[in-house]
Amino acid sequence: MAGIIFPAEWYPQSAVQITWPHRDTDWAEYLEEVTTCYVTLSKEILKREKLLVVCNDVGEVESHFSEEEQKGLICTEIESNDTWARDHGGISLFIDGQPVISDFGFNGWGLKFAANHDNLITGKLFDRAIFQPDVAYRNSLNFILEGGSVESDGKGTILATAECLMAPNRNQLMTQDEIGDYLKQSLGAERILWLYHGYLAGDDTDSHVDTLARFCDEHTIAYVKCDDYDDEHYESLKVMERELQSFVAYDGRPYRLIGLPMAEAAYCDGERLPATYANFLIINNAVLVPFYGTEKDQIAKKQLQKAFPLRQIVGIDCRPLIRQHGSLHCVTMQFPIGFL
Template structure:
């Protein structure tokens, strides 16, 4: 039997919807709901201006009240049990399989069994059963394999950017690099995998997800976190990551254009440094939503990211509340390509 032709669309490809999984009193946000809900509302406002928004939530009526004046016309609500809010990692991976839109349902095990994920791991299957997706969208069970969206950066043409610390974690699939490459190439239609072996953020629970460190912005451009402060604990690891990025080559043999994002100012919560990063942005139709942190560096990050996306509006969204639970804007969202959601 001939293997299917698989395309793993880039995030900058046209989209039909974005998914948010909404915080509630039974999540780790319980002590700061009043602080974090406005951040989710701001994300919802910007997404719904441009495309559909799927909101997975504990109580639909409660979320409608929290959304306030935002029009509900572009919002699809689905009520179900959830552990937390990190849609990037429990959400489906969207591919085209022989041209047919297909969602791949991988296991989310709480970033290597660090946190409970029994409800979140069922969200994709439940969403599919409630007819959120277009009738032609297929569901593929991949629950024997652990894979999180935040660990994957695709250029839509068979190239993947990822980190070895996450994908080769013993508490996920415990595979060798060669075994992992073979699996990803077969299941995501890849021909090239760019591995980053360096780079991390203090307070990160994900084992260095690539979406906190370096992002593909086009087939030829990578935006990445650069640390210029030699006294910062991240300086050495991020410098080594930069050197790795400089060695990468596009499919045509040319080096990537690298756009440096500033290292976010250190933010602490109960004396612990938490992972503020400008790399955790979300690309949507016509815009890029950039996490900001009430810092003068916010303006620098916006200016730098505009170079990577000259034809898109760069919109800053304050995410100081989000990083208190060790994630940021991209981490709480998952996009679906055009044609996946009606």
């Protein structure tokens, strides 16, 4: 839709939002380990931009950072069910040039988990005047949409998976065409590239696109590539690869596709966890990529350096995060310049 821009993740950023783990979340059993992961991630972000932290205890969060680092911290105490800021965070847009945060509904990935507190976080951030004065709030709570379910190239193209956006208990009264039309109207998209294949075992999100395939620039997509015939994902990811090969960019040119290795299988209590290198975060001058403690970490880093030759590729040990079935991108939400 004319007048609405859904900026790509590589646009210059003012801040990243995270929601800090606490004892009333599913992290309670290994809170120390996941806190270490959050601190490492946060320090890398703070080297390059501000960090908005939704938390239970500001003092506890600030205790992990130096006085210099705290200058970039924006901490606020707001109740939360969990810590997946990508999905309960607001989506940044520019509407007729004005910065706008669209607050979509979040219902725990189709009523799988409680989200009563998480669904209110964005509205409470506005109540507390956290954002710049000219940033407008747009109430989109009548539509369920998680940030991890849509990728934007900043040129009017959205990449999404049909399995997620058509999943029961999200917007089940709408057809795929109706959902596509809504995304065009609300996010300013001119076209939707639908993926009908690709999944990760252990994923609670119904195949969020940010676990499978990601825009790196207007002409480049990095995606999970599986070459192991014995891996359960092989067939589905091969079909997804063919789908990506059939797509063209906004200007009609074929995409440059960069394959990321399928992460080594990781398990917890006998259940395979959704480890993926596609769950990276683009920030100012860097890309933060989840590492899982195997040789494939360096392969993924090398591949992403091809996609982002001018950015530093920084690995973050995300083994604690996948225990709750998410990874690095899932716990973050970026804001373009001018929002904070």
